Amino acid sequence: MPGGNLEKIKDNVWKREQDGKRFSVKRYQSMSTIVKVREVHDLLKGASFSNIVPVVADDNPLLFVQPWLDGARAANFKKRVDRTDSLAVLHALHETAEQIDWHASPYLHPYPLIAKWENRIVRFREIRGMCEAYIGKGRVDEILFFARNALALVKKNYRTDKDCTLLHGDVVHHNMLRDEGGIIRLIDFDLACVGPAGTEIALWMHRVLPQIGYDVEFLFDEQPSLQKLDRTSKTLLLYPNELLREWLYLFTLSPASRERHAKQLIPFTESALSHWPKLWYDVERINI
Numbered sequence: 001m002p003g004g005n006l007e008k009i010k011d012n013v014w015k016r017e018q019d020g021k022r023f024s025v026k027r028y029q030s031m032s033t034i035v036k037v038r039e040v041h042d043l044l045k046g047a048s049f050s051n052i053v054p055v056v057a058d059d060n061p062l063l064f065v066q067p068w069l070d071g072a073r074a075a076n077f078k079k080r081v082d083r084t085d086s087l088a089v090l091h092a093l094h095e096t097a098e099q100i101d102w103h104a105s106p107y108l109h110p111y112p113l114i115a116k117w118e119n120r121i122v123r124f125r126e127i128r129g130m131c132e133a134y135i136g137k138g139r140v141d142e143i144l145f146f147a148r149n150a151l152a153l154v155k156k157n158y159r160t161d162k163d164c165t166l167l168h169g170d171v172v173h174h175n176m177l178r179d180e181g182g183i184i185r186l187i188d189f190d191l192a193c194v195g196p197a198g199t200e201i202a203l204w205m206h207r208v209l210p211q212i213g214y215d216v217e218f219l220f221d222e223q224p225s226l227q228k229l230d231r232t233s234k235t236l237l238l239y240p241n242e243l244l245r246e247w248l249y250l251f252t253l254s255p256a257s258r259e260r261h262a263k264q265l266i267p268f269t270e271s272a273l274s275h276w277p278k279l280w281y282d283v284e285r286i287n288i
Ligand SMILES: Nc1ncnc2c1ncn2[C@@H]1O[C@H](COP(=O)(O)OP(=O)(O)O)[C@@H](O)[C@H]1O
Pocket: 009, 010, 012, 013, 023, 024, 026, 053, 066, 067, 068, 069, 070, 072, 174, 175, 177, 187, 188, 190
């Protein structure tokens, strides 16, 4: 347990109050991740990248301490301003490759996209019986159909030697906090890695699309920078990433939380699957 006056946020994260100031304190299990996270912050600070939270020194090498962002709010991808600003921050993060040779860092590994997505399909197949109890065999088959076909297309074209840079690695809304001054700050670089910028932009779109009725055309119109996205990164949109992740997550929960989560996941799945054929059509059309 870290010292000071503590309020537990999650298993590994506390809010610490000391001398009238507040800090976030995150405890790591091993040195490998925290060393990477420190290096990423050091290098980004050196490049004057301002959309992060400063790092505060601590005696315990396994504790990562930062000033608490009072009144900060997680990005809300239903809001245009949050989509626009979070995307701009991601582009700025990726553009740091102009100043920083991220590949020279021994701590940053290539983003294992294909392995991760293959593994998700394998694990989803292992739990398919349990999923069928909630959504039926037809829906499970559909998810697998889209996942396999998308992955086959991705595998044909995916290249990791172009446009590579630092990737945050976990661009979920609660790792993008808008502070009281209105600035978006990226936190939680635990999954930082190197890879193609377009991969992370597509992963951000995976998170955003469910919030805007999977209207990919609308998003490309709203965010002109997306029009520069390469063909392969657009193909990544076809993989039902959120569905696989959420169904796998469901069966890690206790029975009570599982039922609560399932109540939301079932309509989320119905909605995603009803939009997927049109999404596929739109992505192929945009790719022409
Ligand atoms: N500096 C901070 N200021 C305000 N909230 C924070 C700060 N650091 C973490 N949090 C809150 O704690 C949550 C968990 O922290 P995070 O580092 O993302 O841990 P995890 O790896 O468990 O996701 C964040 O989503 C955010 O709500």
